[in-house]
Amino acid sequence: xxxxxxxxxTLKAELSGKNPRLILKTALESFDNIALSFSGAxxxxxxxxxxxxxxxxxxxxxxxxxxxxxxxxxxxTIRNHYGVALEVLMPDPAGIESLVRQKxxxxxxxxxxxxxxxxxxxxxxxxxxSGLDAWVTGQRRDQSLTRIELEEVxxxxxxxxxxxxxxxxxxxxxxxxKQVWDYIEAHxxxxxPLHRQGFTSIGCEPCxxxxxxxxxxxxxxxWWEDDAKKECGLHAxxxxxxx
Numbered sequence: 001x002x003x004x005x006x007x008x009x010t011l012k013a014e015l016s017g018k019n020p021r022l023i024l025k026t027a028l029e030s031f032d033n034i035a036l037s038f039s040g041a042x043x044x045x046x047x048x049x050x051x052x053x054x055x056x057x058x059x060x061x062x063x064x065x066x067x068x069x070x071x072x073x074x075x076x077t078i079r080n081h082y083g084v085a086l087e088v089l090m091p092d093p094a095g096i097e098s099l100v101r102q103k104x105x106x107x108x109x110x111x112x113x114x115x116x117x118x119x120x121x122x123x124x125x126x127x128x129x130s131g132l133d134a135w136v137t138g139q140r141r142d143q144s145l146t147r148i149e150l151e152e153v154x155x156x157x158x159x160x161x162x163x164x165x166x167x168x169x170x171x172x173x174x175x176x177x178k179q180v181w182d183y184i185e186a187h188x189x190x191x192x193p194l195h196r197q198g199f200t201s202i203g204c205e206p207c208x209x210x211x212x213x214x215x216x217x218x219x220x221x222x223w224w225e226d227d228a229k230k231e232c233g234l235h236a237x238x239x240x241x242x243x
Contacts, residue, residue, distance in 0.1 A: 006167060008154070008155060012152065020171035023171035024050060024169070027136055027153070027171070031167070033132055033133040033134070034058070034132060034134040034135060034136065035059065035060055035132055036050055036060075037059075037060060037061070037137050039062065039203075041184060041189075041191050041192070041195065042172050043138040044190060044191065045138065045172070045180060045189060046172070047059055048082070048183075049171075051083075051084065059078075059084045060087035061087075061088055061089070062089050062124055063088050064091065064121060065090070065120060066120070066206060067204060070192060070194050074190070074191075078190060087128075089124040089125065090124060091121075091123060092119070092123065095123070099115065099116065108222075126161065129160070130161040130164065133166070134168070135166070135168055135169070136169045136170075137168060137170050139172065140170075140175055140177075141173055141174060142177070143201070143217065150173050152173050153169050155167060177200075197210060198210030198211060200218070201220060201221050209223060
């Protein structure tokens with residue numbers, strides 16, 4: 001199916017509140033030109049489900065150049081465990097060199113993470129998405145204030161290229177962290193070893209730290225900024241609605 005022939009409102013009503021596997025199966029059956037984004041524990045669950053539906057599913061991840069060493073090794077664990085041809089996206093070196101030359105390696109502590117994340121994450125992601133009709137994420141509503149209006153399926157207005165119609169599926173929209181980890185345990189899904197060290201939401205090494213008991217799972221991301229700003233730009237349209 002092409003996005004032009006896609007009836008989003010009808011499908012949104014059909015998928016509302018449905019289980020993640022059905023949402024994912026519908027996504028993979030509706031679009032040939034679709035890929036799954038991988039970074040956290042939630043995304044590995046979706047890979048685990050997806051390869052049983054479509055073994056040749058495209059899976060990609062972002063290498064920002066500043067990930068933990070454990071995360072780099074985990075990327076290879078996923079590649080080997082599921083036998084997927086994992087596509088690793090990297091930022092444009094010229095843009096990173098210019099930023100570091102002008103502001104140093106840790107400017108985000110002073111002026112926010114938006115500029116650095118834009119170069120290391122958003123630009124490579126947009127490059128990838130420009131060639132797709134749809135993509136799948138592991139976002140959940142309870143992860144942050146910026147995700148409380150998340151839908152199971154939506155138009156991605158924020159990251160689509162000019163003139164592009166891009167559909168985003170979020171099969172885990174209504175799942176909790178407990179449901180995620182119950183699935184991981186039950187199906188023996190690989191997970192980043194940093195989770196055993198108190199890291200709940202894992203991003204770049206300078207911008208991620210373990211959380212304390214009873215803190216929200218994304219409290220360790222960009223901890224020096226307000227909760228309402230805790231998005232890197234990959235899902236900037238979460239609270240913009242779907243016109």
